[in-house]
Amino acid sequence: xxxxxxxxxxxxxxxxxxxxxxxxxxxxxxxxxxxxxxxxxxxxxxxxxxxxxxxxxxxxxxxxxxxxxxxxxxxxxxxxxxxxxxxxxxxxxxxxxxxxxxxxxxxxxxxxxxxxxxxxxxxxxxxxxxxxxxxxxxxxxxxxxxxxxxxxxxxxxxxxxxxxxxxxxxxxxxxxxxxxxxxxxxxxxxxxxxxxxxxxxxxxxxxxxxxxxxxxxxxxxxxxxxxxxxxxxxxxxxxxxxxxxxxxxxxxxxxxxxxxxxxxxxxxxxxxxxxxxxxxxxxxxxxxxxxxxxxxxxxxxxxxxxxxxxxxxxxxxxxxxxxxxxxxxxxxxxxxxxxxxxxxxxxxxxxxxxxxxxxxxxxxxxxxxxxxxxxxxxxxxxxxxxxxxxxxxxxxxxxxxxxxxxxxxxxxxxxxxxxxxxxxxxxxxxxxxxxxxxxxxxxxxxxxxxxxxxxxxxxxxxxxxxxxxxxxxxxxxxxxxxxxxxxxxxxxxxxxxxxxxxxxxxxxxxxxxxxxxxxxxxxxxxxxxxxxxxxxxxxxxxxxxxxxxxxxxxxxxxxxxxxxxxxxxxxxxxxxxxxxxxxxxxxxxxxxxxxxxxxxxxxxxxxxxxxxxxxxxxxxxxxx
Numbered sequence: 001x002x003x004x005x006x007x008x009x010x011x012x013x014x015x016x017x018x019x020x021x022x023x024x025x026x027x028x029x030x031x032x033x034x035x036x037x038x039x040x041x042x043x044x045x046x047x048x049x050x051x052x053x054x055x056x057x058x059x060x061x062x063x064x065x066x067x068x069x070x071x072x073x074x075x076x077x078x079x080x081x082x083x084x085x086x087x088x089x090x091x092x093x094x095x096x097x098x099x100x101x102x103x104x105x106x107x108x109x110x111x112x113x114x115x116x117x118x119x120x121x122x123x124x125x126x127x128x129x130x131x132x133x134x135x136x137x138x139x140x141x142x143x144x145x146x147x148x149x150x151x152x153x154x155x156x157x158x159x160x161x162x163x164x165x166x167x168x169x170x171x172x173x174x175x176x177x178x179x180x181x182x183x184x185x186x187x188x189x190x191x192x193x194x195x196x197x198x199x200x201x202x203x204x205x206x207x208x209x210x211x212x213x214x215x216x217x218x219x220x221x222x223x224x225x226x227x228x229x230x231x232x233x234x235x236x237x238x239x240x241x242x243x244x245x246x247x248x249x250x251x252x253x254x255x256x257x258x259x260x261x262x263x264x265x266x267x268x269x270x271x272x273x274x275x276x277x278x279x280x281x282x283x284x285x286x287x288x289x290x291x292x293x294x295x296x297x298x299x300x301x302x303x304x305x306x307x308x309x310x311x312x313x314x315x316x317x318x319x320x321x322x323x324x325x326x327x328x329x330x331x332x333x334x335x336x337x338x339x340x341x342x343x344x345x346x347x348x349x350x351x352x353x354x355x356x357x358x359x360x361x362x363x364x365x366x367x368x369x370x371x372x373x374x375x376x377x378x379x380x381x382x383x384x385x386x387x388x389x390x391x392x393x394x395x396x397x398x399x400x401x402x403x404x405x406x407x408x409x410x411x412x413x414x415x416x417x418x419x420x421x422x423x424x425x426x427x428x429x430x431x432x433x434x435x436x437x438x439x440x441x442x443x444x445x446x447x448x449x450x451x452x453x454x455x456x457x458x459x460x461x462x463x464x465x466x467x468x469x470x471x472x473x474x475x476x477x478x479x480x481x482x483x484x485x486x487x488x489x490x491x492x493x494x495x496x497x498x499x500x501x502x503x504x505x506x507x508x509x510x511x512x513x514x515x516x517x518x519x520x521x522x523x524x525x526x527x528x529x530x531x532x533x534x535x536x537x538x539x540x541x542x543x544x545x546x547x548x549x550x551x552x553x554x555x556x557x558x559x560x561x562x563x564x565x566x567x568x569x570x571x572x573x574x575x576x577x578x579x580x581x582x583x584x585x586x587x588x589x590x591x592x593x594x595x596x597x598x599x600x601x602x603x604x605x606x607x608x609x610x611x612x613x614x615x616x617x618x619x620x621x622x623x624x
Contacts, residue, residue, distance in 0.1 A: 002061070003031030003160040003495070004073045004147075005047040006126050007168070008135050010154045010215045016045030024164040025049045031075070031160060031495045037061050039071050044128055044135065044212060048073045051358070051498055052258065065105040066094060069130045072104045075160050076123030076145045077502065079252040084118065108136075116207055117222050120252070120508065124202075126158060133212040141223045141508040142365075143204025143483035146491055150199045151217065156210060161492075162335035165199055173198050177444070178451050179336075184436065185429045185453040187339030187608060188484040190460070195336035204483050225464070225478065225511060227471045229518040235531060238517055242535040249507040250276040253361055261286030261357040263349055263501075264314070266302025268372070268529060268536065268545055269363025273504055275539040277361065278310035287312040288353040288360065290345040292319055292555055302544055309541065317352045319345060319554070321563040327614060333492040337615040339430060339608040340485050341554045346493040354499040364486055365505040368477045369514035370532040371523040374549070375428050376470050380523065383421040383469055394418050402434065406590075406600060425473035426457040430608050444582040470519045478511075556603035561596055568592065572609055579613050 005024040007016045021038050025047040032049025039046045039062040048061045064071045078084070081100035084107060089095065093106040100121075107115040108127060113136055116125070122144035127136040137158055139147045149158040150165050150173075157165050166173070173196040179189040192200045202208060205223040210216075233241070250273060254260060262274050264287040277285050287307055291300035300316055307314035323344055330343055353360050367373045398418035404411040415434075419427050431439055433454060457480060464475035487503075494501040504510070517531060524530035533545045560568055572579065572588055579588065588609060595602035 002051055002073075002075045003028035003049040003164075004075050004124060004126055005159045005164050006073070006128075006135075006157070007045050008156050008210065008212055009043040010212070012043050015042050016040050018045075020168055021045050021047035023167050024159060027163045027167055028159075028161055030498055033498050035060055037073075039064075039073075039128075041071075041128070041130055046071060046073050046126060046128060051500060061101055063097070063099065063101050063105060065109060070105045070108055070127065071130065072101060072108075072125065072127045074101045074104060074123055074125045075147075076121055076125075076140065077255075077500075078103060078119050078121040078123065079255065079507070080118075080120040113207060113209055113220070114222070122502070122506075124160060125207075135210040135212060136207055137202055137210075138207035139202045139204050141205045141225075142478070142487070142503075142506045142511065144487050144491070144503060144506060146488065147202040148194065148199055149202060149208075151210075152198075153215060156215075162194060162196065162199060163332075166196070166335075177448055178453075181436070181448055181451065182453045182456075183337050183339065183612060184431050184439065184608065186457070186481075186485075187430050188481075188488065189336065190453060190456050190480060190484065204479075223508070225475065225515060227466045227468070227475065227515045229468075229471075230516045231518055235521060235534065238521065238531050239535040241513065242517075242532065243538070245510050245513050246272065246504070246535075247276050247280070249504040249510045250361070251280050252507070253502045253504040254280060256359045258358040259286070259356065260359040260361070261288060261353060262312075262361045263287075263353070263363070264289050264303045264306060264312070265363070266299040266304075266306060266544065267363065267549070268533060268540075269366030269505060271302075271306045271363070271540055271544055272366070272532075272536050273361050273363045274306055274312065275310060275536070276504075278312065279539070285310065285312045286315070286357055288315045288317075288349055288356075290317050290319055290349045290352070302547065305541060306544060315352065315356065317348060319348060321559045323348065324559070324564060324567070327611070328618070329496070330493075331611075331615045331618050333496045334488075334615075335619075337612045338485060338488055339604075339611055340489050341556055341604070341607045343489050343493060344554050346489055347496065350494040350497045350499045350501070354497045358498075359500045359502065360494070361502050361504055362490065363505060364490060364503045365482065365511070366529065366532065368474055368482050369505065369511060370517075370529040371470050371474060371519065372529045372532075372549070373477070374528070375425070376473060376523055376528060377526055378416075379421075379424045379469055379473055382416055382424060385417070386421045389417075394420075406435075406594060422469065422472075423458050423461065424469075425461060425476045426454050429454070430604055438587045439583055441582050441584060468519045470523050471515070474515075474519075556607055557595075557601050560603050560606055561598070565596065568606055568610060571613060572606070579609065579616070583609075 018038055025036055028049055032051045034052040035050035037048040037060055046062045061073045062071050078100040081103045084103045088106045095102055116138045123140045124145040124147035125138040148162055159165050176193055176195055176197045179193045179195045182189045192203055206221050209218045262277055264270050264274050274287055289300055289303040397414045401411055401414040460480055461476045464479055466472040490501050521531040591602045591605055594600055
C-alpha cells in the first residue's frame, strides 16, 4: 500500500520539478513510510511513497518496462498478479522484480488502456506512456482506493489525498457548496465531487486518458455491476458456491511478505473472514477488536468467542469518551468532512493493529452484498404497506409529519410514508429535507437552487436500478454509501497509521457472484443476510450468526449527555461560531437541548455539526 502523486503541464517548456513532487509526497509519508521515488520527463512528473508489502527488496516505484517508455505508480494490491506474470513471461516479457506493480507496464504493452479489465484487486494507478505522450489514471471497480485530480486547460494534478493537491495549487480553492449540502444530507459528498471546487474524485471502475500534447481528456467506464439473478439454483447450491468463492478470495487476500492479521468485531462479516483465514493458515491468526464500557455497544465477548473457536492470537482495546480528543487527527486524515462516527473506532483499531502487523483483512461489504442493513427490511415493509393505501394519502402523511414536533414518536415513519416507495433509499438521510430547510440560512439555500442531494442520489439509483427494490437499494449503497463513506473511512484511518487494510468480501468476482443470488434468499422472513448466514453455519456458531446486529458504532448518545456535554456546547453554541455564518443558531441550539432532555436521539446530527465545524475552522477560516 502506498501513496501516489503527479503533475503534467500542457506547456512543454514548464518542467515539473522534484521539489513540487516531493512537497506533495511529503504530506503523505504516513501512506508510505518505507521509501520514496520520483520520475520526471520534462512537463510530466510522478511521485511515490511506499509501504512495503510485496517484494520488499526490489518493488520500488515508479517502475518501468525494459526500455523505459512506460512508467507506472500504484497505490494498492493486484491479487492475480502471479497468474498475469506467468502469462506475460510466456509472451516474452522480462521482469526485474517480483512486484505486482511491474505486471502493469507489461500488461499495458500487450493490451493498451484496457489492461485494467484484467486486474483483480484494489488500486489507484497512474501510468505514463512516454512514446505516445499519454497519461492514464485508473481506479478499481469498487472504489477501495482513492484517486483525486484537479484539471484545468493547462495542467493536471493528481494524488491519493486532497492535501497533496492543496499543497501545490496556485491559489486556495473555493468550497463546493453542493458538496456542503451533500454532507449535511448524507454525511459525505456524492459522486465525483469533493468539498473543494475544482478538485474531483475519479469515479470507481473508471479510467481517464489525457493526451499531454493537446490536453484532451477521455473518461472510460470499464465495469458496471448489474443484478442478474439466477433462479435455477437451490439454497444448498448457493451455500456451496458462496463458501467456495469466499475461501478463494480470502486466500488471495492473504498474499503478503509482511505480518498479517484481521479486524474482528464479532459480527458476521469479520467473523467469516477470520474463520476462512484460520482454515487457510498454518499458524494462528492475529485478530484485533475495539470495545466500549457501554454494554449496548460492546461486542468484545462475541469477538472473543470467535477467537476461541479458531484459536487466534487475540488483542482487545476499550475506548473511552476522551477518545474524541483524536478528532483533530481525524480532520487532518480526511481532508474533507465525513460524518461517520465509526471513524473513531476505525482509527483506533487501525493504530492498535499496526503495533503488531502491517496488513489486516476486514469484513466490509457484507451488508451491501447480502441485504444486511436494517433499512432494507424497512424499505420492504414500507413498500408492502403502500400497496394497501392510495397514493392520495401521501400528501396527508406529509402534512402530518410537518405538524408533529421533532421529538414525537412516529414523525420519521410518517415522513417515509409520504415518499414514493421506489425511491425510499435516497431518503435515508442525517438531516431530512424539511430539517435542511430549518438548518440553513435562506440565503445559502437560495444560492444552491435547484440542486438537491436527494435527487442526485435518485439519479444514482435509477442508473443502477433494479425491478427488485432490495437489490436496487443494495446497488445504490454500493455506488454511494459504501465507496464515499465506508471505504473512505477505512482507507484514511488505516493509512494514517501505515496499515494496509484488505477487503476480501469486496473482491469484484465475489461481488458479481452476490448479485446473481436472488434477493428473496438474501432478505428472507425479515432475516437479512439469510443465505450468507446459512453458508456460514458450518464454520461459525449460531449465536454469532443470528444475534442482534450492532454495527461499528460509538455510544455518542451517552457521551454527548455526559462527559462531552460541555464540550459540544462550547464548540457549537459559541456566539462567534463560524457555523452561524450560514446555519441557523436557534435550530442548532434546539437540537442540542432536545438531545440533552432525551426528547430524541440527535447524536448523529450533533456529530455531523461538530465534525464540520471543526473541519471548517481548521481548513477554511472563512465564510462559504
